[in-house]
Amino acid sequence: MSTTSTTTTSNSPPTKRQHHEHDGVVEKPRKRRQTIREEPTVDSFQVTHQEVLLLHGVKQPYIHTPKYEIPQIKNDSEMLVKVTVIGLNPIDWKASDFGWGLPTLPCISGRDLAGTVVKTPKRESRFKVGDKVIAVSTDYRDSRKSAYQEYAIASEHNVCRLPPSISTIDAAPIGVAYVAAALMLGVCIGLDFSNVHGPDLFTITRKLDPESVPKDIREEVFNSNITPALRPKRGDWLAIWGGSSATGCIALQLAKLAGLRVVCILDVARNGARMLKLGADLLIDRLDTERAVEIVRSVTGGELTWGIDTRGKESAGLLARAMSSGEAPSDDKSEGDSGKSRPLGHLVALTGRPSSPTPGIQYHTLPIKLFHEAAPVGEALM
Template identity: 50%
Template sequence: MSTTTCVQLDELQKKPTSFHRCIFSGPSLNSTAIKEEKTSLVSQTEDARQSVLLLKGVREQYTLVNDHTIPAILNPGEILVKVLAIGLNPIDWKAPAFNFGIPSLPWINGRDLAGLVLQVPGENSRVRVGDIVLVPSTDYRDIRKAAFQEYAIATDFNAARIPSSTSIHASASLGVAFVASVLALGVSFGLDFSVLSKSPGPNLPQIISQLDRNDIPADIQDECFASESERPQRGDWVAIWGASTTTGLVTLQLAKLAGLRVICVADVARHGAKLLESGADLLVDRHDTERAVEIIRGVTGGKLRYAIDIVGKDTAALLEKTLDPSGHSHLLGLTGLPKERNPGIRYHTVPIKLFHTAPTVGESMVRWLEDLLESKTLTLPEIVRAEGGLEGINAALDLLRSGSVSGKRIVVGLDS
């Protein structure tokens, strides 16, 4: 039995932190066989240090820093995770390049991680020490939760346990895309996932209706409490512009599980085979945009009511033209919406922060994700593994920005 992970944990013990049990891993982390053993509690001290990737200024590269403090558990429900793999999202390069989503400087970024649970809030926590979890780190204003570091804090209701048969690296690619897809379909459009015949999920409008409106951040209240009467029914069409994105591929799969008919706008030559495999009902090539609009309008008879754009406000404006403008159509933009609004269409942005601000919502989503992974109902994104650990992230983000790694998520391992 390999000692890879235990060596790392031994190292961690030298930098004292607090955990209950040690794990033993198999020869590679992909085939990790995890066993738990009791060890003594070592109290956390201010001396505990780690490597992090720090953003020191906008439009700068990230800098590797080796003597940063290991983040501390400060609130009920928080867990400490040793980061084993990081999935790279477009926002990781866009935020410094365009100076948004950076609360202050210096800052740590990174939205998707998978890792080993080292510390839990108590016996009643839904995750246990030794679990391998994936964490979508949507709470980017809390630097302790960022992915570009060796150790990160998460809440137990935002961590999904990964089955032992699932690749740790591939699971690091999924989190933010899953959260965005579920909230887009399940909250903005109000789709009820509890009625699925295979791997039923949460009925999010019903869970949200139990919440006090004032407990939800003010800027997403309207999006969260929109009418349920508009929710899509089995057989309804939904169009996705940018279906080959990681978020698009997850959205396609979840929409198909719910019995919707899905129109996928993408580079068909490049991504058509994969989209068909994932259940696409109609492929529309993205390059002739006017023709794409005509095709969607023609196939849906001008009655399309649901559309999701995952590319930008120009393509959102194209999708807008495909919708029936009679007052009951919905356009969701993940990356922007058209400036001019059509009074016959309802516009949505995904209420992403609901995932970390509403524990019952977050927990229902990660429980469903655990089930989807366990039952292999959800196909994980294809990944490209980048070398070099934290230090390799700058080069990997350049690769992501270049667009040359298309249809795949870049994942950086910290376990070598």
């Protein structure tokens, strides 16, 4: 990206040496030339081609491809970012090995990136050219937004400006894990972050026009069986099976920030010390699964309502057992009902749910599309 420079002059404060007199004449301060570099503008970006990594087929290597066209901005909310750091995600290797998230071939992959804004949105924007940012690409069907290229398109509501204290290297891996954790907690189980200067995603999503939300996630967004009165409260227990994953680590910290108590089921020998530093209230070793289930039940008094599983169907089933009383919650709303029946348990199964239902447990699926499809949600998180 080219830049132009101009010169200007300014009067420097006189020094003691300049004040001395020569034959009755005071030496005047010299004018100092100062170079000012102008801000790059949208029109100053003239690059037309780039280098990318292309995936041509399942179980094939990524191919370095030069002279690939720069992606083009299509609407007034999009910007162009020069990619300087790429964050890696499991989907990056699962895409090539198993064909996950491959709408067309060849394709460009990569979900997390950090870099510099080189073109701002056409509409009025809080971003300017030269800003250091992270961009989170949950829209895998749009290769313009993928990370494995020199320049990527990003929607304004999916971009966050970085403060000077955080480097692009430190920030790049955070994106998708953070978005997933925030949506699981805020949308799926209804945790409110407004008391810690964060968003109330539960309320934000309920105000969306259902027609603006993709059909395959509407049930999760609008019919979660969580009423305002039943939302998580400060001091409630949350169990995370697989808490040492990137998403689990961030979910732990966000939950603690909002006032929950968190029990993590994981390989304690390998990851326990790190999780304690991040704020876990209790660690349970996952290597003895039956004992882990018993400990979770004992610690939470058999009334664990909130759970997240990041590992798979088997561990999701184990966590569901730890949360379940073995009986479905009462649906009796008559006057004689004491209102003290066991509430429905809510478990977010990030990577798969058991094939058989568990009495008293409702499984939730991460509505990741909300982040890029619903601008109010993306803006609240960024």
